[in-house]
Amino acid sequence: MNVQHADPLEEVLTLVGTTSRLSVGLAAGGEWALAFDPPEGVKFNAIRRGRCLLTVEGVPEPIELAEGDCFLLVQPRAFTLAGGADVRPVPAAPIFAAATDGVARVGDGEDVLLLGGRFDFGERARELLLDALPPVIHVPGHTAEAATVRWALEQIAAELRARPPASALVTEHLALVMLIHLLRLHLVTAGPGGTSGWPAGLTDPVVAPALRAMHADPARPWTVSQLAGVAAVSRSTLAARFKQVVGRGPLEYLTGWRLELAAARLRRGDETLEAIAREVGYGSVSALSNAFKRRIGVSPRDYRRRAGPV
Template sequence: MDPLEEVLALVRATSHLSTAVAAGGRWAIRFDPPAGVKFNAVRHGSCLLRVDGVPEPVGLAEGDCFLLTRPLGFTLASDPDTPPEPAGPIFMAAVDGVARAGAGNDVFVIGGAFSFSERARALLLDLLPPVIHVPAATPEAATVRWAIGEIETELRSAPLGGTLVAEHLALVMLIRTLRLHLAQGRGAGWLAGLAEPVLAPALRAMHAHPAHPWTVAELARVAAVSRSTLAARFKEVVGQGPLEYLTRWRIELAADRIRRSDDTLSSIARAVGYGSESALSVAFKRITGLSPRTYRSLPAPA
């Protein structure tokens, strides 16, 4: 499993499809900040996306999609001047899974959201920009467009199991969008490291064997560079040293096992590379601010 797969598995991404929107003429819909990561795709027509705190609006053409990675209010509109209506009443009046705004069917938008576990923001979402726009004209976006088209087909034809298939396709779309984002060199933190030839081998090695007693020298050999080069590039690109990154990744793995299993803290410590429960406890409290026992006793956030 590569680092991106591991992080997505750890944050337990799930998708939820929402009511589609058909609109025409002059229209504007104001959405409250979403709880998770929101996505929309324009199946035909075009519209404008405005996101709170993002200076420039984003023009969405047919085939475009976007991910909203922060809990920010946003507006979809035909133009920048039409006063927006709140989304709630419009969606409450939806018929056959389609909400309507304005007059006509000039634009058709499908969408949904992704929800994640409690550690997703620190592990993944904070490393992404508030909005990721995937233009249909981008050659690399072909598979994203394919997934969106298949989602629409499943929703329109409503075959047996269609909603489940569409939700899995939405996860495919999420992964493809993140890949496209990385391919364009726009990642930050460990995501940027995956696109860095010097760092990617070391990151993969640590994720493949997190309990191994890695040293900077050993990781440098894996990356085929000097210790000083690896340490400097890690600090520059990822924002922390390689062993600090390893510690934080081990704590993420431990936190997941503490939350999801009944394993003893001693066995979890050994599994993630610590020789004793006390050694895990010291590192865990330094990273999370809580002891492993306190963390286990707290209810998981909704």
């Protein structure tokens, strides 16, 4: 069987319309602590100099951050950054509103320097990607695996210092490079229970080949036996392992992914329902409509009408 393979992480990040936005930096020293409201999107910060403590609502223990470390706040939760454990935090918003030269300042001196921003996603990102991740992902800067993240941060810092032409566009793309590497590192190092859903399948030796095959050719009339052949295991082994790791069976996953692709095309609004049905593996508009309404809750036509022009 001639089977192509695709990268599910790349496809999901593309489908949900990932964009990045850098915020002002933070310089801090002495005794300081800032309380942040739950952020929009996915917040990220990198420690360019010094050390501090990150406390996230609902996460039992504070996270010690050292120079070179970075973190993603995946869920919209309140959090605190502090120079020490016993400092009473003040609201961060007024401090950042008073920033000058792209840097907010708090405390006494500049022992600690942070670079941050956020990633924004389309409407389906929460269910497709973010809910499968822990509320906060911490990547220590001293690890060899974080070399590319450190490189991206160095380039971002250089762009922000020099402000050459098109620096904003360059820094946005560099931030997306950083996001992809942070997610890759998490998938490799999370271990059992650190990730759920299809992201957990990306590092599973049985599930990953089947996942990549379905993403490469979602319109193909896959059977569990064919997918098992791709994974070089028995049909029963693939079915059981896929359900255990991803949380649903392979064909149920395939149906969900086909409908996500259909929904993305409907949001763009530039294809006929006949073309969309054919491209995502349904033989007719009625077959697509029935599956779409069963899973999404509305017909494709109503979905397109509600989504409006993108």
